[in-house]
Amino acid sequence: MGAEDTSGTRDTGSTHGAEPAEGRGTARRALLLGGAAVGLGALVLGHDELGRLWGHRPRISTPREDGVVDARGAQWIAASGANWRRADRPADYDIDRVVIHVVQGEYRTALRVFRDPGHGAATHYVVRKDGHVAQMIRELDVAFHAGNRAMNERSVGIEHEGFVDRKSSFTHAMYASSAALTAGICRRYDIPVDREHIIGHVEVEGTDHTDPGPHWDWERYMRLVRRERDRKPARATGTPA
Numbered sequence: 208m209g210a211e212d213t214s215g216t217r218d219t220g221s222t223h224g225a226e227p228a229e230g231r232g233t234a235r236r237a238l239l240l241g242g243a244a245v246g247l248g249a250l251v252l253g254h255d256e257l258g259r260l261w262g263h264r265p266r267i268s269t270p271r272e273d274g275v276v277d278a279r280g281a282q283w284i285a286a287s288g289a290n291w292r293r294a295d296r297p298a299d300y301d302i303d304r305v306v307i308h309v310v311q312g313e314y315r316t317a318l319r320v321f322r323d324p325g326h327g328a329a330t331h332y333v334v335r336k337d338g339h340v341a342q343m344i345r346e347l348d349v350a351f352h353a354g355n356r357a358m359n360e361r362s363v364g365i366e367h368e369g370f371v372d373r374k375s376s377f378t379h380a381m382y383a384s385s386a387a388l389t390a391g392i393c394r395r396y397d398i399p400v401d402r403e404h405i406i407g408h409v410e411v412e413g414t415d416h417t418d419p420g421p422h423w424d425w426e427r428y429m430r431l432v433r434r435e436r437d438r439k440p441a442r443a444t445g446t447p448a
């Protein structure tokens with residue numbers, strides 16, 4: 208039940224539905240922007256200029272650079288722009304949830320569908336069986352992953368290679384790497400490390416998705432996240448997050 212049923216999209220290997228309300232909102236905003244630009248007499252205004260005129264958006268969006276990742280060690284592989292919405296979190300939306308997903312497929316399947324503009328959904332991160340992490344959407348932005356607009360706006364989504372009904376999908380390397388990723392997110396946005404703030408897709412209100420499923424070892428995962436959070440970020444390489 209819930210909004211996802213009205214989308215008419217069929218999942219292609221991933222467990223994710225589209226977010227129909229999101230698309231409509233974006234279209235309406237685009238129309239408004241178009242109207243404003245015409246009213247100002249053929250002036251071509253960029254996002255920042257419009258924001259200044261309107262006075263109710265953040266004046267300066269956080270600068271972005273191609274290939275920059277939020278999580279140290281992650282590999283940047285951009286998702287299709289159709290599967291997320293540009294934002295400036297946490298300036299415009301507070302981030303206070305991490306949502307755990309399972310692909311119902313392989314790592315490369317997740318990459319493929321998240322790069323497909325027709326898919327209508329994607330997560331910020333995809334974790335491979337061997338612990339490798341791809342970042343596909345900046346944490347600044349709203350990814351369409353939870354099938355619930357409010358949850359998308361407040362959360363970071365992490366996808367895990369594998370299948371909900373296959374316990375062997377969830378390797379130690381995957382748990383460890385995902386836990387470090389989640390601990391970093393919790394540190395960046397001051398999110399409490401507990402099961403109220405780190406949730407499964409199945410726990411999102413109105414969802415009909417079951418991931419990460421009964422074989423996801425929450426106790427083990429939360430223990431690893433806590434351990435990572437308590438560890439001083441002491442590695443000398445890289446820039447501070």
Ligand SMILES: [Zn+2]
Pocket residue numbers: 222223307308309352408416418
């Ligand atoms: Zn999911």
